[in-house]
Amino acid sequence: MAHARLRSFTFILVAFMLGCNEFMVVGVLSDIARSYHASLSTVGFLVTAFALVYAISTPIITMLTSNWNRYKLLMSLMVVFLIGNTLTAMAPSLTWLLIARVITAFVAGTIISLVNLLVSIITPLDKRPMVMAWVGAGFSIASVIGVPLGTTIATLLSWHDSFWIISGLTVIIFILLAWLTPRETPQVKGRVSEQLTLLKNRQVILGIGIVVAVLSLQYTFYTYVRPLITTVMGFSLTSLNWLLLLLGLMSIIGNEVSGLVAGHNGVRHLPVLFLLMTVLSLLLGPALKNQVTGMAVLALLCIVVVAYGTTTQLVFIAIAEKDYPQSLALATSLPSIFANVGISLGSFTASTTVRFMDLTTVGYVGAVYGILAIIFALLLRKHAGELKLR
Secondary structure (H helix, E strand, C coil), X not given: CHHHHHHHHHHHHHHHHHHHHHHHHHHCHXXXXXXXXXXXXXXXXXXXXXXXXHHHHHHHHHHHCCCCCHHHHHHHHHHHHHHHHHHHHHCCCHHHHHHHHHHHHHHXXXXXXHHHHHHHHHCCCCCHHHHHHHHHHHHHHHXXXXXXXXXXXXXXXXXXXXXXXXXXXXXXXXXXXXXXXXXXXXXXXXXXHHHHHHHHCXXXXXXXXXXXXXXXXXXXXXXXXXXXXXXXXXXXXXXXXXXXXXXXXXXXXXXXXXXXXXXXXXXXXXXXXXXXXXXXXXXXXXXXXXXXXXXXXXXXXXXXXXXXXXXXXXXXXXXXXXXXXXXXXXXXXXXXXXXXXXXXXXXXXXXXXXXXXXXXXXXXXXXXXXXXXXXXXXXXXXXCCCCXXX
16 A cells, blocks of 8 residues: 555656646746847747747657557656756756757656556556646646746756756656556557547547646646736736746646546536636636726636536547557657647637737637637537446
8 A cells, every 4th residue: 555655656756746746947047148148039939949849749759659558658758858858957058959959848747647657557456646736736737836946956056956856856757657657558459540530539529629728728727827826817927936836736636636526427527617717717707897896707717717628528538548548658648738728729829819819818819718618518428428437
């Protein structure tokens, strides 16, 4: 039992490590720009490049390596990640830093997909939803604790030291994974074309639609969450960091709710969850006229927009286990792949909206994506009655 708990904790640490590596750059962009005498817009390309490489490489690497021994693959990818992050910490130039970020982005998505796959194989069915939810929470914890910590270290020492700490954490996690990860796991092998048959499944398509719609709604308001807090609601810059911390804590709570929802026939509850999400999105505009109501609606939104995640992850895994066992690795990577699609779509929608309308209208536009999520969830509930998610 203690061994299983430590292994689950190690998997959560992997997500935390990946989250720190991905998000910490945002917190130290100004420091990076100063150190290389570059503009913020130029350095900002690091974030875009990371997301692009992450989205493209994850499905390709996942499918091409699906027949490999999972233990050896995970350990190999961890070594590549360690090299990429250490090169980031050492980077003497912006070009070097860009190459280092591409290396880490190249393997990060496959690492978390492998971890979710191992959770689905190793963890007892009754504990699977909560463990998977907490692995997802690792990213939220990274944004709440890791990013401010990295920013503080960058201020006191240098931004390079922030990434040296991640390298140290990676070494510790590598040792734990080497000890705790099973050397062999059940595996059905298949060609890339055979793995892609998963994407023809109606329930999988609906699940993908849900992921894209929810992330699109989330990033219609989250893209401009800072100006919403300061410019629209009138909070001071001093209060901003504390309020962002509060929203991050709400996301962690949302991951806990996600596990509870998934553990109680989550597919049945998704339409109600998305109805609440849509209503909150519609209420955001009027709520922003007052600081208390505005922050209350933002906090509730941060809980609700992540509370669906474990359910859709388990839907993809259950479908693959039942009808497409050769596609199990691809199934675990679908949420992270299409989350990036939703983030891009939501950010584009938000930026287009504020170009022509007031900042307070982003909630109304986001509600359109909420309605799509409700429709997809109702159709999924109609066709997913036979799935065993627990």
